[in-house]
Each structure stands twice: as structure tokens, then as C-alpha cells.
């Protein structure tokens with residue numbers, strides 16, 4: 001560590017930016033003028049490449065009409081599969097195991113409808129009490145569709161500190177009656193990374209299937225889903241992958257499960273050569289394509305094509321390295337500059353357990369976030385008292401991290417937050 005007196009200056013942050021090998025990617029994005037955007041883990045920014053591929057697909061509609069299904073640079077009929085192939089390296093997956101389709105929630109429904117097969121002995125689902133609500137709602141409704149009471153059949157692992165989940169406690173909860181486990185790869189509030197490899201191994205030792213919600217890890221950290229043997233996974237593409245609002249989501253199914261009938265079938269679950277036979281007997285694709293339902297949302301996939309090309313070029317390892325440097329630097333500044341205030345750092349501090357964002361708690365969090373916004377800094381408020389700050393590797397800078405913490409200190413010193421009501425907005 002260098003001398004703290006220099007480390008904590010704006011000049012030092014600028015030096016870090018000058019030495020940053022990914023610095024050139026910032027100009028690939030439409031940055032919002034005068035704004036420090038630290039919410040890329042909720043909605044990533046638009047890139048020029050994403051805009052370009054969106055316009056290209058619009059153009060294919062304009063110039064090809066229905067021929068666009070099979071013609072042009074990105075034939076629509078194969079988009080879910082072809083983009084799945086491009087995304088496979090981010091997942092450590094075989095190209096046939098990945099499909100771009102649906103949304104986080106609809107993919108979770110599909111996967112649970114396919115893989116949860118309760119019997120006399122095994123008829124419970126294991127999740128965690130800090131899970132994102134949509135995951136819990138989906139699991140509850142899947143249980144009800146099977147005629148099972150969620151109160152009894154959905155077991156949620158308890159968090160001891162309200163922020164993180166102890167893997168030992170998860171493993172202890174893998175009892176004989178558990179048929180299926182659904183957990184996040186990274187917890188959406190605290191940013192804790194769960195050890196997917198270990199949990200998968202322990203689940204399989206007990207004859208339990210396991211799947212992960214990758215919303216906060218896709219595009220932020222590397223994955224080795226195939227090597228780890230994870231049964232299935234699902235995610236959205238509008239957070240770290242910058243696919244745009246409402247971007248089509250993704251799913252992964254391990255190849256050992258190929259050939260199964262999808263729980264929720266549709267004509268796009270078909271083997272491609274068979275689909276237009278229009279038979280009433282489904283012949284499912286022999287890869288992850290079996291879990292697609294209907295026509296792909298072509299224009300909502302389009303930006304992802306351009307955005308993903310940057311992830312390809314850079315590689316997820318380098319993105320992770322820079323992300324950790326940014327969050328480490330932010331933590332250092334928080335500890336140095338904000339120690340007199342009541343901020344509690346709730347994300348894990350060790351790098352191996354820390355995802356792509358910082359999570360702070362403060363009793364005045366709602367209005368501190370409003371004060372940050374009034375100062376052109378975009379955080380993410382999480383009720384009741386959480387502030388998420390996500391410096392993103394491809395477009396945020398060390399100087400922005402420095403400016404953010406500097407501004408936060410000023411907001412606290414001057415009690416600027418007192419001008420606002422301590423209440424969340426409708427979308428927060």
C-alpha cells in the first residue's frame with residue numbers, strides 16, 4: 001500500500017485510470033452527461049455496439065420482411081441458440097447448454113416445472129430467506145400447481161446476520177426430503193457470492209438437483225457451470241450485460257438433462273427441423289433449446305448481440321479483476337472518509353466472496369440516496385436502509401469512485417440529506 005496521503009487524493013484516482021487496461025471501453029458507452037452512474041447492476045447503460053445491432057435487426061425487418069427468419073446476418077429463427085452460443089464462455093458452459101429466451105422469472109418457472117418431480121420421499125424445495133421475491137413467488141406457485149402447500153414444502157435457509165447465508169447452514173438443510181434447490185449465485189443485497197461448486201457437490205451427494213439465479217453474477221464474475229455440474233441456471237441480461245430494459249433473459253441446462261420433455265412446452269421447444277411439420281406431438285430439441293417456448297423477442301434480444309461482443313473481446317477474467325479493484329478502492333475510501341458516520345459495510349470484504357457491488361446500510365439511506373441523485377450520482381436504494389453502489393468495469397472509473405465517496409462525505413458533513421423525505425420511491 002502506498003502512502004495514504006497520496007492514495008486518498010483525486011490525482012491518485014486519475015493515475016489509476018490512466019493505468020487501467022480497460023479504460024478505452026468507457027467511450028463505447030453512452031454516458032449520461034454530468035452523471036456518475038453506479039446502478040449498472042440494476043440496468044446497464046446503452047453501448048454504441050448495442051445500439052448498432054438493434055438498428056441492424058430493425059433494418060432486417062424493414063428490408064427482408066418474413067425472410068428475416070432465415071436470412072440476414074442474424075436470422076431470427078436461430079437467435080436464441082446463436083446468442084446462447086456466444087454467451088457460453090461467460091458461463092463456463094457448452095454452447096448447446098445455453099439459450100437466450102424468456103425472463104428470469106419465466107425461465108425459473110420453466111426449469112422448476114421441468115426438474116421438480118416430487119414423490120413420496122422427496123417433495124420439498126430449498127431456497128433462502130434473503131432470495132429476490134420473484135424467485136420465491138415462482139417457487140410458491142410451482143408448489144401450488146403440484147398441489148403442495150408452500151408453507152410446508154418450501155424451506156428457506158435462515159441468515160444469521162440478515163445479510164449473508166452460511167454455506168454450512170445450507171448444506172445442513174439438504175435433508176432427505178429435499179428434491180430441488182434454487183439459490184442465487186450472488187445475493188442481490190449484500191453481494192455475497194455463494195460457492196456454487198461446493199453446494200452443487202453437496203447437493204448431488206444427497207441426490208438433490210440444484211439450480212442458480214445468476215442475475216447478479218452474469219457478466220460480473222466467471223462461472224464454470226459445466227465443470228461444477230450445476231443442473232440448471234437462469235438470469236436476466238439487462239444488468240451487468242447491458243442488454244437494455246426488458247432484455248430477453250437466459251437459461252442453462254446441463255447436458256446430462258438433454259432429451260427431457262420441457263415442463264412448459266411450446267412450438268419453439270421443437271427440434272428445429274421438425275417445428276414446421278406442425279405435428280401435435282412435440283419432438284423437443286436435444287439441447288437447451290427444448291426449454292424455449294414461443295417466438296423469440298427479436299428486438300429485445302438485438303442489443304445484447306452488440307453488448308456481448310465487448311465481453312468477448314475483453315474476457316470475463318479481466319472484467320472481474322477490474323471490478324474487484326474498483327470495489328476494493330471504494331471500500332478503502334469508505335473506511336477512510338466516512339468512519340465518523342453510521343455507515344455499515346454489509347457486503348463481504350474478502351474478494352473471493354464479494355460480487356460486483358458494495359452494500360452500505362444507514363438509517364437515513366432512503367434520503368441519502370435522494371441527496372446523491374440530487375448531486376448527479378445514481379446509487380440504488382434497497383428498502384429499508386440499504387445503498388447499493390456498483391462501479392462497473394467497462395464504463396466506470398476510479399475517479400468516479402473517488403468523487404462518489406467525496407460527495408457522500410460532503411452530503412453527510414452538510415446534512416444535505418435532511419432536505420429530503422426518508423421514504424422510497426415507487427421504483428427503488
Ligand SMILES: *Cc1c(COP(=O)(O)O)cnc(C)c1O
Nearest residue numbers: 103104105132134188213215236
Ligand atoms: C433482477 C433480478 C430478477 C428479475 O427478474 P425478471 O424476471 O427479470 O424481472 C430476479 N432475480 C434476481 C436475483 C434479480 O436480481
